[in-house]
Amino acid sequence: MRVAFAGLGVMGYPMAGYLAKAGHEVTVYNRTTEKAERWAQEFRGALSSTPGKAASDAEIVFACVGNDDDVREVILGDDGILASIPEGGIIVDHTTASAIVAREVAAAAAGKNVGFLDAPLSGGQAGAENGQLTIMVGGDEDTFERARPVMDAYAKAITLIGPVGHGQMAKMVNQICIAGVVQGLAEALNFAKRAELDVPKVIEAISKGAAQSWQMENRWETMAADQFDFGFAVEWMRKDLGIAIEESEKNGANLEMTKLVDGFYAEVQELGGNRWDTSSLIARLEN
Amino acid sequence: MRVAFAGLGVMGYPMAGYLAKAGHEVTVYNRTTEKAERWAQEFRGALSSTPGKAASDAEIVFACVGNDDDVREVILGDDGILASIPEGGIIVDHTTASAIVAREVAAAAAGKNVGFLDAPLSGGQAGAENGQLTIMVGGDEDTFERARPVMDAYAKAITLIGPVGHGQMAKMVNQICIAGVVQGLAEALNFAKRAELDVPKVIEAISKGAAQSWQMENRWETMAADQFDFGFAVEWMRKDLGIAIEESEKNGANLEMTKLVDGFYAEVQELGGNRWDTSSLIARLEN
Numbered sequence A, B: 001m002r003v004a005f006a007g008l009g010v011m012g013y014p015m016a017g018y019l020a021k022a023g024h025e026v027t028v029y030n031r032t033t034e035k036a037e038r039w040a041q042e043f044r045g046a047l048s049s050t051p052g053k054a055a056s057d058a059e060i061v062f063a064c065v066g067n068d069d070d071v072r073e074v075i076l077g078d079d080g081i082l083a084s085i086p087e088g089g090i091i092v093d094h095t096t097a098s099a100i101v102a103r104e105v106a107a108a109a110a111g112k113n114v115g116f117l118d119a120p121l122s123g124g125q126a127g128a129e130n131g132q133l134t135i136m137v138g139g140d141e142d143t144f145e146r147a148r149p150v151m152d153a154y155a156k157a158i159t160l161i162g163p164v165g166h167g168q169m170a171k172m173v174n175q176i177c178i179a180g181v182v183q184g185l186a187e188a189l190n191f192a193k194r195a196e197l198d199v200p201k202v203i204e205a206i207s208k209g210a211a212q213s214w215q216m217e218n219r220w221e222t223m224a225a226d227q228f229d230f231g232f233a234v235e236w237m238r239k240d241l242g243i244a245i246e247e248s249e250k251n252g253a254n255l256e257m258t259k260l261v262d263g264f265y266a267e268v269q270e271l272g273g274n275r276w277d278t279s280s281l282i283a284r285l286e287n
Helices: A012-021 A033-043 A051-055 A068-076 A099-110 A124-129 A141-154 A166-194 A199-206 A214-224 A234-251 A256-270 A278-286 B012-021 B033-043 B051-055 B068-076 B099-110 B124-129 B141-154 B166-194 B199-206 B214-224 B234-251 B256-270 B278-286
Strands: A002-006 A025-029 A060-063 A090-093 A115-118 A133-138 A155-162 B002-006 B025-029 B060-063 B090-093 B115-118 B133-138 B155-162
Touching: A002 A012, A002 A051, A012 A025, A012 A033, A012 A060, A012 A124, A012 A141, A025 A033, A025 A051, A051 A060, A060 A068, A060 A141, A068 A090, A068 A099, A090 A099, A090 A141, A099 A115, A099 A166, A115 A141, A115 A166, A124 A133, A133 A141, A133 A166, A133 B199, A141 A155, A155 A166, A155 B199, A166 A199, A166 A214, A166 A234, A166 A256, A166 A278, A166 B166, A166 B199, A166 B234, A166 B256, A199 A214, A199 B133, A199 B155, A199 B166, A214 A278, A234 A256, A234 A278, A234 B166, A256 A278, A256 B166, A256 B256, B002 B012, B002 B051, B012 B025, B012 B033, B012 B060, B012 B124, B012 B141, B025 B033, B025 B051, B051 B060, B060 B068, B060 B141, B068 B090, B068 B099, B090 B099, B090 B141, B099 B115, B099 B166, B115 B141, B115 B166, B124 B133, B133 B141, B133 B166, B141 B155, B155 B166, B166 B199, B166 B214, B166 B234, B166 B256, B166 B278, B199 B214, B214 B278, B234 B256, B234 B278, B256 B278
Parallel strands: A002 A025, A002 A060, A060 A090, A090 A115, A133 A155, B002 B025, B002 B060, B060 B090, B090 B115, B133 B155
Antiparallel strands: A115 A133, B115 B133
């Protein structure tokens, strides 16, 4: 299938690569051209100088960019995807963005007989590099069923949650859970250290029961060692939590702890942790 | 082996039963005699009218009571275990209590050449009934090795964390983790409901990734349905968090979120949730 991919960041670069390896004809666009050139060379694909040119003969166009404004620019801009994608095509947005921008873009696309899916990712950089991402999708079922086999190239699980915007909302649910889990784990490990406990033994004892979590299994060791130079960056987590908090002001959800943790992440940024992994919440407890 | 068990609550009753089924000669004590009589009949064991009498010819005496004061009374009281247990014996306290009372009791026991282990449990009522508890132990290695084969009767995992008090501290680490996980999950599910998402699909999508937890797997469905009439009660969770918070004032750990969640549990109590499961944190968000 002819596809295009806009946004070759740490996620998009390997994802577009998996599309090429799956046999699709892939044209990429990236704001920094050098990266697109490197990608085109590595995966023997094509590149374009604007998202619109990349999309001009594609059946499905993927975007994976930074935030709401980037989504608007790359999809709705003058040289954007929607200006050029052939009628009947599909735009899949893998960016974690607001449900509002998802609905806005979907409406504009519908006006041109183009399908739209909001399809934020979880699984992080490692998931993208291993082609094992989890994708939460909002959109209609027909569009979903057409795009799903293509996304299979880089996913281990793809779930249609509901109508447009619900992929983004599901991602927010995910991030709210993580905020609570990581802060609890951070306070617990900080407590364990201050009480001079044998941390590996404590984790051994509690890691199979009611306190268990993915974060405990995969992050306790680096957290206990104050290693944060990897993973999903604090600045991206703050962007996501900001979207969730903004949304909660509309739907009336009470995100009291989430707001507290968002403030803690701001403190981590002040410690120099803008690019640290999300698990770095423990850093502010150790000062 | 001749053993005694003081405290036949929802945990102690089945635990003492497993000791009897494992072939030990068990004498039980319970504040409410009727329960001890029922136990003695069900498991063909003996009962005594005071903890001291129950302990008078036992090699190992287990206690599983309510709080620090109960531990002091049942072990250190005039008719308590330590007044009668033969020299060379071991007292194992399965109560979740403070590290302070653990050290206090251990010192008194050492003065009479009696070993002591603080050995709080996790796994809840179901774990006790299935003989599948997790036990976090504080004490010396010799005492631990002598008591371990007996505790095997009702445990799936027994870990010596460190010296006396460290079993209790490990339990606090466990409860701090749970406070964060459950509050995050509560806010996330509340958000999902208010956003009118298909909650089972959201959970399906996020339950294998970085947001995963035992609480998500085992509690999302009852939380989403506002069912809390089971499990580990809010009043016991508040007791445990209170111990953790008190301890943190001594060791300097920062339990900011834990304190917030403790206050949320107090609100749940005001809603009538004193006996509700720990997952009932979501109840206060839905009012």
